Amino acid sequence: xxxxxxxxxxxxGLERGIEQGRTEGREEGRxEGREEGRxEGREEGREEGRxEGRxxxxxxTARALLxxxxxxxxxxxxxxxxxxxxxxxxx
Numbered sequence: 001x002x003x004x005x006x007x008x009x010x011x012x013g014l015e016r017g018i019e020q021g022r023t024e025g026r027e028e029g030r031x032e033g034r035e036e037g038r039x040e041g042r043e044e045g046r047e048e049g050r051x052e053g054r055x056x057x058x059x060x061t062a063r064a065l066l067x068x069x070x071x072x073x074x075x076x077x078x079x080x081x082x083x084x085x086x087x088x089x090x091x
Contacts, residue, residue, distance in 0.1 A: 062086050 003011070058079045065075045066089060075086050 059085075059089065063089055066090060 058081055062075050062079045062081055
């Protein structure tokens with residue numbers, strides 16, 4: 001079957017439209033992926049910050065208890081830090 005010039009042009013336009021749609025879809029997918037990655041990174045960063053803050057708080061508490069002469073056993077029980085970690089704070 002022979003295609004008319006109009007049909008050929010329509011087919012070429014359709015093919016270009018499909019390819020442009022694919023290209024735009026890929027770009028949108030990449031942008032969404034980048035945004036999801038940034039969001040995950042922010043969430044991970046906040047969680048890491050919270051964990052670091054809790055760890056620092058334990059160390060500060062242990063230092064304060066040491067300054068007040070609290071026994072090592074009580075400091076271990078109160079903070080969850082190891083004996084070695086608390087001993088290292090003394091120096």
